[in-house]
Amino acid sequence: MRFALLAALALLVLLFPFIHVTVPGLFEGPLDSAGTLNLLGLCFVFGALALTYDIVFGYTGLLSFGHALYFAVGVYVTAIALARWHWSLPAALVLTAVVAVLLPLALGAICLRVRDIPFAMVTLAFAEAGSILVLQNPFGLTGGEEGLALGGGVLPAALVGVSNTAHLYWIAAGLLAATSLIGWWAVGSPLGRVWQAIRENERRVTALGLNPYLYKLASFVLSGFLAACAGVAYLLLQGGANPQVTTSSFTLVLLVMVVLGGVGTLWGAVLGGIVYEYLDFRLVEFSNVPALQALPGVLRVPLSEPLFILGVLFIVLVLFLPQGLGGLVRSAGARSER
Numbered sequence: 001m002r003f004a005l006l007a008a009l010a011l012l013v014l015l016f017p018f019i020h021v022t023v024p025g026l027f028e029g030p031l032d033s034a035g036t037l038n039l040l041g042l043c044f045v046f047g048a049l050a051l052t053y054d055i056v057f058g059y060t061g062l063l064s065f066g067h068a069l070y071f072a073v074g075v076y077v078t079a080i081a082l083a084r085w086h087w088s089l090p091a092a093l094v095l096t097a098v099v100a101v102l103l104p105l106a107l108g109a110i111c112l113r114v115r116d117i118p119f120a121m122v123t124l125a126f127a128e129a130g131s132i133l134v135l136q137n138p139f140g141l142t143g144g145e146e147g148l149a150l151g152g153g154v155l156p157a158a159l160v161g162v163s164n165t166a167h168l169y170w171i172a173a174g175l176l177a178a179t180s181l182i183g184w185w186a187v188g189s190p191l192g193r194v195w196q197a198i199r200e201n202e203r204r205v206t207a208l209g210l211n212p213y214l215y216k217l218a219s220f221v222l223s224g225f226l227a228a229c230a231g232v233a234y235l236l237l238q239g240g241a242n243p244q245v246t247t248s249s250f251t252l253v254l255l256v257m258v259v260l261g262g263v264g265t266l267w268g269a270v271l272g273g274i275v276y277e278y279l280d281f282r283l284v285e286f287s288n289v290p291a292l293q294a295l296p297g298v299l300r301v302p303l304s305e306p307l308f309i310l311g312v313l314f315i316v317l318v319l320f321l322p323q324g325l326g327g328l329v330r331s332a333g334a335r336s337e338r
Contacts (some may be wrong), residue, residue, distance in 0.1 A: 013173055017166035034165040039281055041172035041237050043274040048179040049230040050257040050273030051266050056223040058264040059187050060216055061199030066123030068250035069130045070224035073100055074231020076134060079241040080141050082154045089156060096232060104224030108217045124248055131246040149240035159236060168237050175233045179226050183266045186222060195219050256314055261324045268326020283309055
């Protein structure tokens with residue numbers, strides 16, 4: 001029954017570009033409109049990105065403050081290869097894949113020499129170095145604070161223009177599906193079992209004759225590579241790169257997504273990423289509602305700030321639903337089975 005429901009949901013998601021139906025209150029236009037498809041595509045990308053962070057944080061127990069760096073690799077390496085070097089899209093993707101493996105492998109080999117808070121601080125230092133590098137615009141490659149836009153003729157015609165938003169939407173949906181399958185396979189494999197054992201008690205793993213360092217490095221590289229793949233999809237949807245994705249605060253957003261959905265549950269992380277990105281987008285429009293502007297200043301000012309509302313929702317969730325949205329759905333499912 002669960003497999004049938006999942007297959008039906010996947011089919012419905014794929015058919016959204018062909019469904020001309022308006023859902024009042026949820027989206028501005030019909031499901032097949034370019035704006036709705038773009039928003040859903042971004043939600044899928046951040047759902048996949050939250051899943052990649054849950055692999056390293058929720059399943060392996062590594063609190064990394066530098067995960068945004070690998071997402072930025074997917075964004076900026078692809079953008080530079082396309083816009084600055086005028087490479088073809090397949091060649092740019094190959095380069096990005098190579099960097100997305102080698103960079104987390106090299107940095108992980110260094111960062112994993114320490115544990116706990118020192119590990120978090122070292123990953124933060126590397127992320128900050130990457131952010132500064134992008135802002136400095138070395139050799140005019142990154143565009144600095146202005147970012148790097150993909151001009152005309154850089155991408156295949158099928159990925160350019162409002163009329164082709166459906167193609168980008170399907171790419172984002174395919175990314176989410178592929179990332180989910182890889183994630184579920186990884187955490188369910190013997191490798192994933194060791195990750196969870198390291199999270200619970202690394203000393204016992206060592207006592208069993210295993211090398212936790214190598215297993216943690218595998219988790220670090222896999223999550224970094226998948227994050228870079230999400231960065232490529234984000235670049236295509238946005239039509240360019242912006243330095244915001246390189247900041248350490250962006251990693252904190254990923255942490256909020258995972259906690260929002262439920263730490264250590266991949267589908268919960270996906271749900272948290274989707275819900276957070278949707279609210280982050282829609283609350284901006286909510287702040288401009290005329291009814292809100294008519295409220296007294298003591299209410300209007302905080303309610304006009306989307307981050308304030310998200311922060312309040314996050315605090316309420318942590319206090320009353322410590323297992324996240326995933327735990328809430330799981331509890332509802334258990335009650336229905338009774």
